[in-house]
Amino acid sequence: xxxxxxxxxxTEYPVGKGWFGPATxxxxxxxxxxxxxSGETVGLVGESGCGKSSLARTxxxxxxxxxxxxxxxxxxxxxxxxxxxxxxxxxxxMIFQDPYSSLNPRMKIxxxxxEVLRIHSRMNAAGRASRISSLLGxxxxxxxxxxxxxxxxxxxxxxxxxIARALAVEPKLIVADEPVSALDVSVQAQIINLLQEIQGKTxxxxxxxxxxxxxxxxxxxxxxxxxxxxxxxxxxxxxxxxNPAHPYTAALVSAVPVPDPARKRSRIILPGDVPSPLSxxxxxPFHPRCPHAIERCRSDVPELMPxxxxxxxxxxxFLRDEFNAKxxxxx
Amino acid sequence: MTGDTKNSAEVVSVENLSISFTVEGRKLxxxxxxxxxxxKGEILALVGESGCGKTVSCLSLARLLPEPPASYDSGSIRFRASDGSPGENxxxxxxxxxxxxxxxxxxxxxQEPSVSLNPVFTIxxxxxxxxxxxxxxxxxxEEEVASLLAQVGIPDPVSKMKCYPHELSGGMQQRxxxxxxxxxxxxxxxxxxxxTALDVTIQAxxxxxxxxxxxxxxMSVLIVTHNLGIVSDMADSVIVMYAGHVVExxxxxxxISSPIHPYTRALLDAVPRFGCEPRxxxxxxxNVPSPSNYPRGCRFFGRCPLxxxxxxxxxxxxxxxxxxxxxxxxxxxxxxxxx
Numbered sequence: 001x002x003x004x005x006x007x008x009x010x011t012e013y014p015v016g017k018g019w020f021g022p023a024t025x026x027x028x029x030x031x032x033x034x035x036x037x038s039g040e041t042v043g044l045v046g047e048s049g050c051g052k053s054s055l056a057r058t059x060x061x062x063x064x065x066x067x068x069x070x071x072x073x074x075x076x077x078x079x080x081x082x083x084x085x086x087x088x089x090x091x092x093x094m095i096f097q098d099p100y101s102s103l104n105p106r107m108k109i110x111x112x113x114x115e116v117l118r119i120h121s122r123m124n125a126a127g128r129a130s131r132i133s134s135l136l137g138x139x140x141x142x143x144x145x146x147x148x149x150x151x152x153x154x155x156x157x158x159x160x161x162x163i164a165r166a167l168a169v170e171p172k173l174i175v176a177d178e179p180v181s182a183l184d185v186s187v188q189a190q191i192i193n194l195l196q197e198i199q200g201k202t203x204x205x206x207x208x209x210x211x212x213x214x215x216x217x218x219x220x221x222x223x224x225x226x227x228x229x230x231x232x233x234x235x236x237x238x239x240x241x242x243n244p245a246h247p248y249t250a251a252l253v254s255a256v257p258v259p260d261p262a263r264k265r266s267r268i269i270l271p272g273d274v275p276s277p278l279s280x281x282x283x284x285p286f287h288p289r290c291p292h293a294i295e296r297c298r299s300d301v302p303e304l305m306p307x308x309x310x311x312x313x314x315x316x317x318f319l320r321d322e323f324n325a326k327x328x329x330x331x
Numbered sequence: 332m333t334g335d336t337k338n339s340a341e342v343v344s345v346e347n348l349s350i351s352f353t354v355e356g357r358k359l360x361x362x363x364x365x366x367x368x369x370x371k372g373e374i375l376a377l378v379g380e381s382g383c384g385k386t387v388s389c390l391s392l393a394r395l396l397p398e399p400p401a402s403y404d405s406g407s408i409r410f411r412a413s414d415g416s417p418g419e420n421x422x423x424x425x426x427x428x429x430x431x432x433x434x435x436x437x438x439x440x441x442q443e444p445s446v447s448l449n450p451v452f453t454i455x456x457x458x459x460x461x462x463x464x465x466x467x468x469x470x471x472x473e474e475e476v477a478s479l480l481a482q483v484g485i486p487d488p489v490s491k492m493k494c495y496p497h498e499l500s501g502g503m504q505q506r507x508x509x510x511x512x513x514x515x516x517x518x519x520x521x522x523x524x525x526x527t528a529l530d531v532t533i534q535a536x537x538x539x540x541x542x543x544x545x546x547x548x549x550m551s552v553l554i555v556t557h558n559l560g561i562v563s564d565m566a567d568s569v570i571v572m573y574a575g576h577v578v579e580x581x582x583x584x585x586x587i588s589s590p591i592h593p594y595t596r597a598l599l600d601a602v603p604r605f606g607c608e609p610r611x612x613x614x615x616x617x618n619v620p621s622p623s624n625y626p627r628g629c630r631f632f633g634r635c636p637l638x639x640x641x642x643x644x645x646x647x648x649x650x651x652x653x654x655x656x657x658x659x660x661x662x663x664x665x666x667x668x669x670x
Binding site: 047048154156184185186187188189190192193196211212213214215217218219241242251252253254255256257258259260261262267268269270272273274 | 530539557561587588601609612614619
């Protein structure tokens with residue numbers, strides 16, 4: 001049984017509610033389905049505005065889902081509220097991109113961790129204090145620093161504190177929304193290694209969101225590629241990067257600058273920007289930018305289906321066979 | 332640094348530049364002994380982590396740092412004059428001469444195009460202003476703005492130039508910034524993290540555009556980035572900065588494929604290799620020191636992976652004496668032991 005099973009999840013935001021007539025709806029997440037196994041890291045990539053963060057926030061119930069199911073550990077968490085939701089939340093936690101704004105500047109970090117433990121555990125003060133020390137140790141901070149305020153730490157250290165806070169309730173899943181994007185490369189590597197060490201020790205699962213494909217490939221077993229609220233391709237990281245089945249993934253992969261002079265590849269330059277989710281194009285959402293689009297792409301919406309190889313790889317493209325054949329020719 | 336044409340075609344040369352900031356009565360040196368030159372049509376990349384002095388170095392070229400708190404302790408910045416002489420030192424210039432440098436010789440684009448553009452003027456107004464500052468103005472500014480916007484790949488330029496910045500996407504705003512930079516026909520484009528705020532597909536568009544402009548108009552480019560992939564993709568030569576020092580410089584392909592300085596090596600090892608078997612990422616322990624407590628000797632000592640393999644006497648040398656930037660055949664590195 002997968003740890004997390006998402007079925008046809010949909011997130012909508014009402015926008016520009018007029019005085020007359022119905023409010024417009026922005027559909028940020030469109031019928032998304034996927035699973036995360038226990039102990040697995042699943043990467044989620046896509047450009048800004050594609051719905052990555054909305055999906056993440058909907059999964060941890062920070063945003064309201066308008067349809068679909070979220071089955072966590074065999075239990076539907078969308079139906080939960082109040083005390084039951086609060087208890088369920090201790091098994092899924094979130095870390096955010098900006099460790100500066102996700103810590104209360106007036107709270108000592110020991111107190112920030114203590115607050116979590118007071119709410120979610122039945123430990124006494126002494127028990128909590130020793131747990132705080134072990135949490136700080138676990139993320140590579142000196143337990144004696146518990147009395148300091150967030151501003152006394154560097155960006156990387158603050159992200160460690162956020163990770164410790166997420167770990168405090170012993171969650172089974174951490175949804176990490178761009179956790180390393182705001183950090184310098186040397187610090188980014190420290191945080192990635194830390195997340196992997198913690199996974200090795202505790203068997204925790206991650207939904208890891210980032211726009212840096214190299215980082216996502218490095219940390220994830222599987223990758224989901226999102227475009228305009230929909231998953232357009234999913235599969236094992238190595239396979240997706242080596243041999244993308246969707247033209248959008250192919251463009252993303254080719255656009256990553258690689259620090260290796262021997263591997264200068266031709267970039268696929270996509271024209272234009274991601275269309276506004278307020279007025280998504282008809283048919284395949286990617287067709288206005290797709291170099292391979294045919295007539296059918298303008299009117300019909302392709303389903304997310306197993307690619308021709310019949311494997312675990314899913315892609316949403318009418319041309320998946322032709323596209324693959326073309327790539328074979330190019331090689 | 333394109334070999335034989337090196338001296339004759341230098342657009343700008345910086346020598347032994349040191350910059351300080353006076354903060355609360357303390358003078359802190361943030362850039363020390365910076366030297367480089369950029370040839371016509373060359374793309375030079377400046378890399379390093381935040382707080383290494385990259386942006387300060389860029390801004391100093393046009394004396395854009397507020398003085399005080401900034402002050403230039405030594406060195407020179409010279410833009411080659413039209414008669415081929417090295418040009419006057421920007422640090423000795425009068426304000427009116429500095430304005431002339433800013434107007435004619437270089438243009439900047441920054442990380443956040445939405446912050447760099449003026450929100451209350453249309454794109455046309457902002458680009459036409461630059462055209463109006465030029466010495467020679469022939470023809471119709473409207474036509475010229477439209478052709479500049481077309482050159483940077485903005486579709487439907489005639490109607491887009493009437494837009495205000497907020498009506499354009501981030502990628503389009505950055506294109507408008509580049510059009511504005513091109514309007515002044517500068518010799519040098521300084522691009523400070525031009526794609527950091529943009530998505531990877533838009534980043535590819537913008538980098539492609541900068542390369543195209545360089546190819547077509549042989550404009551020189553100084554690009555600041557922390558992304559070594561971008562360096563490898565488009566730069567001709569590279570300067571690696573650490574804590575206000577240049578720690579390594581050389582031609583891009585060689586520097587990326589065989590780095591000399593332990594910091595450059597550590598930076599390259601800290602990024603996941605895209606499309607390769609994952610390995611444990613090497614990390615650099617700790618953080619970049621702040622200018623108020625730079626180590627006395629080598630500034631990378633304390634974080635340096637090489638130092639661990641050194642003997643007692645050698646480590647003492649790293650801790651106490653500042654290494655010089657030395658090298659040959661166009662490759663330089665600031666390390667006592669790694670050559």
